[in-house]
Amino acid sequence: MAGDITKGADTATGSSRLSFGNLRVGTRVATGFVSIVILLALACGFSFMAVKSISASLGRLHESIEVEDRVRKVDRDFLDMRRYVREFGISGHASALAGAEKAEVAVRQSINSAIAETRAPDRLDKLRKVQTLFDTYAAQFHRVADLHAAEETFVSREIDPLGEKLQQGLETLFDIGQGEGNSDQLKASGSAIKSLMTMRLQLDRALERHDASAAKSYAVAMSELNAFAPKLQSAYEATDHGASVSAFYVTVASFNAVAAKALKADEEIVSLIDTSMAALAMEIAQLAADAVHVSESEQEQIEQGTIKAIENVMASVLGLGVAGLMIACVLAWFIGRGLALPIQRITATMKSLAQGALDVDVPAQDKRDEIGEMARAVQVFKIQGQRARELESEAAQARKTAEEERTKADAERAAVAREQADVVEQLGVSLAALASGDLTTRVRDFPDAYRQLATHFNDAVDKLEQTMSIIAGSSLGMQSGAGEIAQASDDLSRRTEQQAASLEETAAALDEITATVRTTAQGAHHAQNVVATARVGAEKSGEVVQRAVAAMSEIAKSSTEIGQIIGVIDEIAFQTSLLALNAGVEAARAGEAGRGFAVVASEVRALAQRSADAAREIKTLISTSSNQVAAGVTLVGETGAALTRISTQVQEVAGIVTEIAASAQEQATGLQQVNTAVNQMDQITQQNAAMVEEATAASHSLKSEAERLQAMIARFTLAGTAGRPSVEVMRPRQAMPKRTVAATRGNAARKLEPAQDDWAEF
Amino acid sequence: MSSNQASPATRELMLFRCDGREFCLDIMQVRDIRGWTPATPLPHAPDYMHGVINLRGQVLPIVDMSTRLGCARTRPTDKHVIIVAQTGDRIAGLLVEAVSDVMTVASDQIQPTPDLASALAKSYVQGVLAIEGRMICMLALDQILPPSAELAA
Numbered sequence: 085m086a087g088d089i090t091k092g093a094d095t096a097t098g099s100s101r102l103s104f105g106n107l108r109v110g111t112r113v114a115t116g117f118v119s120i121v122i123l124l125a126l127a128c129g130f131s132f133m134a135v136k137s138i139s140a141s142l143g144r145l146h147e148s149i150e151v152e153d154r155v156r157k158v159d160r161d162f163l164d165m166r167r168y169v170r171e172f173g174i175s176g177h178a179s180a181l182a183g184a185e186k187a188e189v190a191v192r193q194s195i196n197s198a199i200a201e202t203r204a205p206d207r208l209d210k211l212r213k214v215q216t217l218f219d220t221y222a223a224q225f226h227r228v229a230d231l232h233a234a235e236e237t238f239v240s241r242e243i244d245p246l247g248e249k250l251q252q253g254l255e256t257l258f259d260i261g262q263g264e265g266n267s268d269q270l271k272a273s274g275s276a277i278k279s280l281m282t283m284r285l286q287l288d289r290a291l292e293r294h295d296a297s298a299a300k301s302y303a304v305a306m307s308e309l310n311a312f313a314p315k316l317q318s319a320y321e322a323t324d325h326g327a328s329v330s331a332f333y334v335t336v337a338s339f340n341a342v343a344a345k346a347l348k349a350d351e352e353i354v355s356l357i358d359t360s361m362a363a364l365a366m367e368i369a370q371l372a373a374d375a376v377h378v379s380e381s382e383q384e385q386i387e388q389g390t391i392k393a394i395e396n397v398m399a400s401v402l403g404l405g406v407a408g409l410m411i412a413c414v415l416a417w418f419i420g421r422g423l424a425l426p427i428q429r430i431t432a433t434m435k436s437l438a439q440g441a442l443d444v445d446v447p448a449q450d451k452r453d454e455i456g457e458m459a460r461a462v463q464v465f466k467i468q469g470q471r472a473r474e475l476e477s478e479a480a481q482a483r484k485t486a487e488e489e490r491t492k493a494d495a496e497r498a499a500v501a502r503e504q505a506d507v508v509e510q511l512g513v514s515l516a517a518l519a520s521g522d523l524t525t526r527v528r529d530f531p532d533a534y535r536q537l538a539t540h541f542n543d544a545v546d547k548l549e550q551t552m553s554i555i556a557g558s559s560l561g562m563q564s565g566a567g568e569i570a571q572a573s574d575d576l577s578r579r580t581e582q583q584a585a586s587l588e589e590t591a592a593a594l595d596e597i598t599a600t601v602r603t604t605a606q607g608a609h610h611a612q613n614v615v616a617t618a619r620v621g622a623e624k625s626g627e628v629v630q631r632a633v634a635a636m637s638e639i640a641k642s643s644t645e646i647g648q649i650i651g652v653i654d655e656i657a658f659q660t661s662l663l664a665l666n667a668g669v670e671a672a673r674a675g676e677a678g679r680g681f682a683v684v685a686s687e688v689r690a691l692a693q694r695s696a697d698a699a700r701e702i703k704t705l706i707s708t709s710s711n712q713v714a715a716g717v718t719l720v721g722e723t724g725a726a727l728t729r730i731s732t733q734v735q736e737v738a739g740i741v742t743e744i745a746a747s748a749q750e751q752a753t754g755l756q757q758v759n760t761a762v763n764q765m766d767q768i769t770q771q772n773a774a775m776v777e778e779a780t781a782a783s784h785s786l787k788s789e790a791e792r793l794q795a796m797i798a799r800f801t802l803a804g805t806a807g808r809p810s811v812e813v814m815r816p817r818q819a820m821p822k823r824t825v826a827a828t829r830g831n832a833a834r835k836l837e838p839a840q841d842d843w844a845e846f
Numbered sequence: 847m848s849s850n851q852a853s854p855a856t857r858e859l860m861l862f863r864c865d866g867r868e869f870c871l872d873i874m875q876v877r878d879i880r881g882w883t884p885a886t887p888l889p890h891a892p893d894y895m896h897g898v899i900n901l902r903g904q905v906l907p908i909v910d911m912s913t914r915l916g917c918a919r920t921r922p923t924d925k926h927v928i929i930v931a932q933t934g935d936r937i938a939g940l941l942v943e944a945v946s947d948v949m950t951v952a953s954d955q956i957q958p959t960p961d962l963a964s965a966l967a968k969s970y971v972q973g974v975l976a977i978e979g980r981m982i983c984m985l986a987l988d989q990i991l992p993p994s995a996e997l998a999a
Binding site: 655658659661662665666668669672673682686689 | 858860873874876877878879880881924925927945948
């Protein structure tokens, strides 16, 4: 298809002069694009078909893999069953039998599902064959199972009872030998028992394990037992027990016949399992492997086919793409060339026509497209141009006469123009100087006609210069002022920060003081309590003193009474003494007769004397005691007075302490208020600091703005630098703000310094 | 009476104190010893006559011994004692400070009044007893008591 298109393009080039070249431009472009679109549609269709076929082959691949999977499952399940069958063959266990039967069901299911999945007929045939073979295998297996069951019944029903009977027969013989005390009989029967045991054991093993060597051992043991027959016979005939021996050997013969039957059945089982079933199994496995193999090769085939198809599609799409690109390029070249060439030619013709070469030929007039129309229009232009040239040559004559008049006027005009040029040049120079910032520039020596212009220009520049001078001065002042403000703002900011810090410290100190005052108030309250307690104590002490005074008075009273009593005693003693003296006198008068009485009287007098003395002493003591009691009363009274004074003073102290407590409380309240105020101050200071910060930033930006203004103004050259008188006049005005700035600065400095001191103090 | 017989050997003396000094009398001349009872003064009586008291219904003149022995007049208290003495038929009460003792002394212990003393003094003092370092005058009651004429008057 791509080849067709190329061929079409070739034919188009060949006949371009006649057919393609005469098509209209739009048609040509549309033709090109339509062919490219057709090509693209073809490529898309082809790609779709290819992808569809790949999808189909992928489906087939999927099916094949699925089937392979099923077949593998059959193989796996069958292997399982074989394992169980083998185990059963060896052990004969019921569990192995059950496993084998279960596996059989599984194999059947797998085979059925594999057949259901498979579509390919040859594979289906193979699977059906597998199914048939497996049926045979299963039948044989069932046969084996039946045989095994029969053998088991046979063993339990016939072999075992016969064996028991043999054993009993021999034991009877042994017992007979023992009863007779015949050593020959004992020996023979013992050996026979041993052989019988071996024989039974080997038979059991042969039947149980399907063991061929055990079967042989059984035959050997049997012949051995038979070999004992004559010996037994001869040994027991001596004691008339020969009949028992012959009966035993009849049983032996029947046992042997039964055992041979059982062994034969066993052999059949072994041969079935080992030969027939094994062969079947091999065949089934081979078939399954074949099926798997076929599936694998089929898959490989499909895979390769798919890869090939993909490669084909890729190659085709690539080829189509390249072909399409080439065709598009060729078409674009042809269309572009078909349009551009005639247009270039017509353009060249038009250029030469514009230059006045009216004798050129206009190409492509015979074309029927838009270019042809254009060419025909150009031809019209050309004819008109030729006509105009003829008219022009006529007018040239008339123009020549006018030319001479014009040259005369031109000379005059040139003079004027020179003057004008001169003026313009000067003005230009001045304006250039002005533009470069030189405001000292002036224009001079203008012709009379332009004198007023010069004056106006000079006036304008003068005005501008004055203005700029003033601006320069102001900006200088502004710059220095802005600098001052920035400096001041910095200082203010720093001090505000210091103030804020001090205020914070003050707040902290105030907090401490508040705490201290509160403690003081508490202490004062405590002291108040203590003082009250002291006052109560003092009052109690006063009462105690009163009681002590009363007690003292009582003592004094008692002393007085004692003194009176003592006086009575003294009186009595005195009277007694007088009586004794009288008695003594009477005794002395009585003479010798009264001698004894005189002694008694003397004794009584002595007693009276002693009693009087004692009374006197007591009196003295009592009076001393009375004096001391009196002194004590006085002292106690003084103590009472002192206590009363103390009480009064304590009262005063209590009052003072209460006042102290109240004032401490007030102080605390006041301090709290002060604290609040300080905190507010702190806050305000913080806000001030922030504002000052902003002001500082603003002043700095103002400063930089002023500097920029200064720099901009410095770009202008002013008369100040040239030393022109007009600028001299300006100077004082310019210097004025400077001086005021200086003055204010001085003032500010003077004002600031004490302020700084104050702050430092603060 | 027996005491008169025994007088050569021993004598019983009553010691009393008057105006701080000790004097003594023969106990046989003492009739009674009494406590002070206020005496009724006698007008125009000698200053050593303190007055009279009622002694069991009998008017008994009281002689202030201190004044009588040339010292100041006694201001009697409860502690003062009246010694009722008798010589012959004259009886009077002697106001003294106190009766201090009754003692028995040997007669030779009473020494005669020295001659150096005046006749008046010698008439009042019968003898001086020096005993245990003390000098005690034994008064002559006859001289001390007022004459009976005066007493009778």
